[in-house]
Amino acid sequence: MVVDDHPMWREGVARDLGERGLDVVATAGDGAAAARIAPAVRPDVVVMDLQMPHLDGAGATAAILEVLPDTRVLVLSASAEQGDVLGAVRAGAAGYLVKSAQVSELVDAVERTAAGQAVFGPELAGLVLGEFRRREREGGTGGPELTARETEVLRFVAKGMTARRIADRLGLSHRTVENHVQNVLRKLQLANRVELTRYAIEQGLDADT
Incomplete structure (x- = not known):
């Protein structure tokens, strides 16, 4: 599941992952929508943006993991600020990747996250x-x-x-x-x-x- 409030970025990430053999079961444009949709589609991995309206990525991560403890969240954010990184980890994110990463790095990170590894x-x-x-x-x-x-x-x-x-x-x-x-x-x-x-x-x- 891909969560990002920028439509072009969200759809681009979903397309890149799908073209490389990953099954994107849903997308969401903000944290609140992600928290509503996730229980219905039960994703193995959520690729989560941080800065979003209605409910930020850290809040959405905590909300999703409360209902789906076996789901793993990989944060994909433009921010590498200490507060954002530590906040995401504290909310339960299994990994953190900056948006400057290459597509190959993202695919590898999603696969490692799904396998239970820490990115x-x-x-x-x-x-x-x-x-x-x-x-x-x-x-x-x-x-x-x-x-x-x-x-x-x-x-x-x-x-x-x-x-x-x-x-x-x-x-x-x-x-x-x-x-x-x-x-x-x-x-x-x-x-x-x-x-x-x-x-x-x-x-x-x-x-x-």
């Missing part, structure tokens, strides 16, 4: 590393931390290395490298919820108003 480009890896380092500088938050191996894998990803190259470099299997990346994504989402809950309690935001 984790250099931009996202660098931002996630920066996020964990920020927490360390601030004295930690009580949330989960990265293991030495996870940090090592992320550093290689941030340098633009593929999972297969990293596996060869570290003497690991390709699947093990992908698992490390998946663990980092899960930790980031969990840490965010822990931090948000703690902040709300500390600020009295959990009290009735």
